[in-house]
Amino acid sequence: MRLLSSKLTYCFLSLLLGVNRPLIAQVDVSHMVVPADWLRKHVFMLASDSLQGRETGTIGQQQASIYCARSFRQSHLLAAFRIDSVQGSFRQTFAFTTTEVTLYGGVRMNGKPTYKRHELAPLPVTARDSSHVSLSHNVGGLLMGTDLKQEVVVLSAHYDHLGKVGKRIYHGADDNASGTATILSVASVFDSLARQGVRPRRSILFLLFSGEEGGLLGSQYFVANSPIPLHQLICDLNVDMVGRADDYHSKKPNYCYLITGSQMNGLASLASRANDQSVHLALNDGGYDTDSDPKQYFYRSDHYNFVKVGIPALFFSDGEHSDYHQPSDTADKIDYELLQKRATLVFQTAWLVANEEAK
Numbered sequence: 001m002r003l004l005s006s007k008l009t010y011c012f013l014s015l016l017l018g019v020n021r022p023l024i025a026q027v028d029v030s031h032m033v034v035p036a037d038w039l040r041k042h043v044f045m046l047a048s049d050s051l052q053g054r055e056t057g058t059i060g061q062q063q064a065s066i067y068c069a070r071s072f073r074q075s076h077l078l079a080a081f082r083i084d085s086v087q088g089s090f091r092q093t094f095a096f097t098t099t100e101v102t103l104y105g106g107v108r109m110n111g112k113p114t115y116k117r118h119e120l121a122p123l124p125v126t127a128r129d130s131s132h133v134s135l136s137h138n139v140g141g142l143l144m145g146t147d148l149k150q151e152v153v154v155l156s157a158h159y160d161h162l163g164k165v166g167k168r169i170y171h172g173a174d175d176n177a178s179g180t181a182t183i184l185s186v187a188s189v190f191d192s193l194a195r196q197g198v199r200p201r202r203s204i205l206f207l208l209f210s211g212e213e214g215g216l217l218g219s220q221y222f223v224a225n226s227p228i229p230l231h232q233l234i235c236d237l238n239v240d241m242v243g244r245a246d247d248y249h250s251k252k253p254n255y256c257y258l259i260t261g262s263q264m265n266g267l268a269s270l271a272s273r274a275n276d277q278s279v280h281l282a283l284n285d286g287g288y289d290t291d292s293d294p295k296q297y298f299y300r301s302d303h304y305n306f307v308k309v310g311i312p313a314l315f316f317s318d319g320e321h322s323d324y325h326q327p328s329d330t331a332d333k334i335d336y337e338l339l340q341k342r343a344t345l346v347f348q349t350a351w352l353v354a355n356e357e358a359k
């Protein structure tokens with residue numbers, strides 16, 4: 001999740017259309033859970049020293065994007081992006097510039113904490129263009145649905161984090177290796193169902209963004225350059241920080257915030273139904289499901305870029321804790337039993353959304 005720091009300021013699917021019968025939408029998957037060992041493997045990899053904190057535009061972030069793309073490929077997803085009319089890609093490249101600013105939006109001054117704010121820039125054409133910008137990547141894979149496959153449910157998380165300062169690596173295990181691991185693992189669960197002939201009615205687009213920490217850049221670029229027309233994206237289920245408990249819940253960690261802002265949409269009630277028939281977490285215990293909350297969580301992760309173009313969103317999060325945006329946000333501190341429950345809630349919610357009668 002990004003800091004609360006400054007003012008927040010050719011149809012690919014149609015090529016794949018064919019005749020499908022509405023397979024098995026009534027299948028009961030409420031017993032299915034996301035395996036904890038899959039989640040653990042992904043979190044330890046993404047938050048490892050070798051990826052150097054996955055800062056947008058660095059080699060560590062690029063290596064993380066390759067790791068995620070490989071996982072999507074192993075889950076038999078279709079590449080979501082196009083290189084040309086023939087070749088697909090699991091990665092979408094965007095360009096950006098970087099400015100160092102204070103936490104309060106001003107210019108850098110001695111002694112004040114700073115962070116890097118990124119802004120999208122045109123993709124470089126010439127070598128001279130390249131010297132002014134850095135490149136980064138979103139990662140995306142598509143699972144085709146059946147009779148309603150033109151309608152697409154987005155499942156998203158950001159995989160970038162803060163990189164390192166000097167020799168101190170900001171590992172970002174909860175923020176947001178936990179959400180990335182959730183998306184990768186949920187994709188694998190859908191794949192295991194698909195290989196048994198069980199597919200959701202609607203298609204599911206699994207998206208992993210970079211550029212989140214510096215200004216929700218990857219999702220901003222995606223929404224402006226989606227390979228699927230936006231009117232086909234029926235919602236975004238976004239996952240950002242789901243492996244820990246905040247201070248309010250330190251003694252009762254079986255909870256999850258489901259944040260919708262002031263949008264009136266049916267996603268929260270579907271998630272509540274999914275929760276009732278599976279993991280039984282306390283939902284929004286302690287508040288936060290409002291856009292007037294001082295923490296302003298609704299505006300602080302990638303779902304907000306979908307909301308801005310009229311796509312309903314639901315945001316799964318654990319809030320903030322003492323290791324938030326600290327080098328101490330490490331993989332050994334993740335509660336994997338808790339992460340498994342929240343990832344299972346994401347899967348169960350996605351299944352219901354993808355199979356509901358009316359969108």
Ligand SMILES: [Zn+2]
Pocket residue numbers: 001002003175213325
């Ligand atoms: Zn963050």
